[in-house]
Amino acid sequence: MARVDEIRSIVAEYGRLGVDVGQVADEDSLYSAGMTSHASVNVMLALEDHFDVEFPERLLHRSTFESILNLDQALAELLDQ
Amino acid sequence: MADRFAATLRTAREVGVGVLGAHAADVDQSSRFPRESIDALRAAGLLGIVVPTDRGGGSASLTEVAAVCRELGRHCGSSAMVFAMHQIQVACLVRHGAGVDHFEATMRRIAERGSLFASATTEATTGGDIGRSTCAVVPDGHGGFSLTKDASVISYGADVDDVLVTARAHPDAPPTDQVIVHTTRPTLELRPTESTWDAFGMRGTQSVGFQLHATGSMSQVIPEPYADVLARTMVPWAHLTWGSLWLGIAEDAVDRSRRYVRQLARKSPGVTPPSARKLAEVYAELLAVRAIIDKTLELYESTKADPVSARSFTTSLAMNSVKVYVSTRTRAIAESCLQLCGLGAYRNDSEISLTRHVRDLFSAPMMIHNDRLIDWGATTLCAMKDL
Ligand SMILES: Cc1cc2nc3c(=O)[nH]c(=O)nc-3n(C[C@H](O)[C@H](O)[C@H](O)COP(=O)(O)OP(=O)(O)OC[C@H]3O[C@@H](n4cnc5c(N)ncnc54)[C@H](O)[C@@H]3O)c2cc1C
Numbered sequence: 461m462a463r464v465d466e467i468r469s470i471v472a473e474y475g476r477l478g479v480d481v482g483q484v485a486d487e488d489s490l491y492s493a494g495m496t497s498h499a500s501v502n503v504m505l506a507l508e509d510h511f512d513v514e515f516p517e518r519l520l521h522r523s524t525f526e527s528i529l530n531l532d533q534a535l536a537e538l539l540d541q
Numbered sequence: 542m543a544d545r546f547a548a549t550l551r552t553a554r555e556v557g558v559g560v561l562g563a564h565a566a567d568v569d570q571s572s573r574f575p576r577e578s579i580d581a582l583r584a585a586g587l588l589g590i591v592v593p594t595d596r597g598g599g600s601a602s603l604t605e606v607a608a609v610c611r612e613l614g615r616h617c618g619s620s621a622m623v624f625a626m627h628q629i630q631v632a633c634l635v636r637h638g639a640g641v642d643h644f645e646a647t648m649r650r651i652a653e654r655g656s657l658f659a660s661a662t663t664e665a666t667t668g669g670d671i672g673r674s675t676c677a678v679v680p681d682g683h684g685g686f687s688l689t690k691d692a693s694v695i696s697y698g699a700d701v702d703d704v705l706v707t708a709r710a711h712p713d714a715p716p717t718d719q720v721i722v723h724t725t726r727p728t729l730e731l732r733p734t735e736s737t738w739d740a741f742g743m744r745g746t747q748s749v750g751f752q753l754h755a756t757g758s759m760s761q762v763i764p765e766p767y768a769d770v771l772a773r774t775m776v777p778w779a780h781l782t783w784g785s786l787w788l789g790i791a792e793d794a795v796d797r798s799r800r801y802v803r804q805l806a807r808k809s810p811g812v813t814p815p816s817a818r819k820l821a822e823v824y825a826e827l828l829a830v831r832a833i834i835d836k837t838l839e840l841y842e843s844t845k846a847d848p849v850s851a852r853s854f855t856t857s858l859a860m861n862s863v864k865v866y867v868s869t870r871t872r873a874i875a876e877s878c879l880q881l882c883g884l885g886a887y888r889n890d891s892e893i894s895l896t897r898h899v900r901d902l903f904s905a906p907m908m909i910h911n912d913r914l915i916d917w918g919a920t921t922l923c924a925m926k927d928l
Contacts, residue, residue, distance in 0.1 A: 478716060492714070492715075494718065496717050497672075497768065505923060514926060517853075520853065520925075521849055521853060522852060
């Protein structure tokens with residue numbers, strides 16, 4: 461599975477979106493799609509477990525979780541190290 | 542700056558002693574809006590202190606407003622709460638509406654007339670969850686909107702000029718995609734859905750339900766995303782102004798206890814009354830509450846200009862933790878004072894009565910329920926890498 465698809469399925473499971481994740485484009489705002497900041501923390505925890513990475517403090521802000529694209533970029537950086 | 546603030550605090554003390562304190566017992570007993578207090582605060586220019594000086598106000602910082610809330614809390618908890626809730630709304634408008642003609646004009650009006658602002662976040666369908674709305678801003682297609690909200694609590698709604706309302710951004714938005722809308726008379730209608738407010742404490746706040754209906758121009762919607770306004774202004778201002786007025790209530794309880802203990806000590810010099818030992822313990826708790834409020838105010842003032850650190854986990858966790866801590870500790874302090882003063886404090890009609898203090902402070906843990914904040918803090922702590 462491509463990384464964005466793995467991210468998508470985690471967002472679907474923990475993001476508590478108000479809409480189906482299939483309706484959300486990679487660059488769309490997950491917050492506008494209904495994700496709360498509380499849910500974004502759970503998405504992060506699930507991503508950490510799935511990809512075996514740690515989101516450092518400097519990435520723990522709203523824009524990291526804004527879209528699937530941003531999450532993918534953050535993970536690309538973390539997995540690169 | 543320092544002189545201006547010292548003068549503001551002196552005014553607050555004068556109005557507090559002369560007006561708030563004089564009517565506090567009656568406001569509580571009759572469960573009525575503290576009209577004299579709010580009129581006096583308006584007449585003294587205190588309702589407009591948060592508006593920037595170049596728009597006619599006093600450019601008061603959160604630290605300064607918190608100090609005023611603490612002073613007012615010593616004299617009448619309900620009046621102090623009305624004052625705090627008003628200033629939280631004004632701060633949101635000033636910090637996130639500046640530059641927009643509608644909000645610029647509104648700021649000048651607040652400074653000039655002391656218009657009173659209330660808040661409508663709580664909704665019948667979502668309860669105390671301020672992160673979700675059911676009602677929505679409905680655009681009319683010509684630059685205007687209409688909005689109807691079943692607002693289950695709007696404190697002093699019957700006596701306000703303006704209300705900031707949370708709502709979904711548009712009729713198709715999910716419950717979490719929210720905005721803040723400024724609604725104002727005469728295109729704001731508030732129909733009470735309950736006729737009386739007969740509560741345990743904070744009886745002067747008149748926190749009843751209303752069916753809110755408003756129309757206006759889309760320029761009345763605060764342009765920044767709600768989540769930003771919430772994290773950067775609404776939460777820190779709410780938690781620290783409330784916390785400070787709760788501290789003021791607790792301080793007055795400790796002060797009444799000190800008077801009681803001193804009377805006992807004067808009757809038997811050389812023998813320290815047992816209740817004086819309890820007072821010493823309570824005093825240490827009071828110092829702890831003061832310290833956490835001061836520290837968190839410093840954190841706010843040092844991070845407020847930077848959106849990233851103002852929204853970091855560490856800052857958000859501090860803003861929520863201070864509310865949970867202060868709301869529970871001030872209540873405990875007032876209860877300890879009640880016990881140490883005994884029957885005199887237990888009576889409603891004595892000089893050292895503490896019943897109002899204790900009852901008012903029981904509302905603190907449930908104004909934005911502590912359980913919700915602790916739940917959020919618990920998840921956040923699991924995500925943090927470093928304290
Ligand atoms: C004096 C006063 C004045 C107020 N003025 C206003 C006002 O002007 N405008 C306004 O909009 N609102 C106002 N409110 C409402 C206030 O902001 C809260 O919304 C309200 O007090 C919450 O009430 P609640 O406990 O019934 O609701 P909820 O917060 O919905 O909680 C209900 C119950 O669920 C439990 N609970 C909820 N979430 C969780 C969780 N995550 N984990 C565990 N338990 C949970 C709580 O323990 C609680 O017992 C006022 C409240 C008071 C007391």
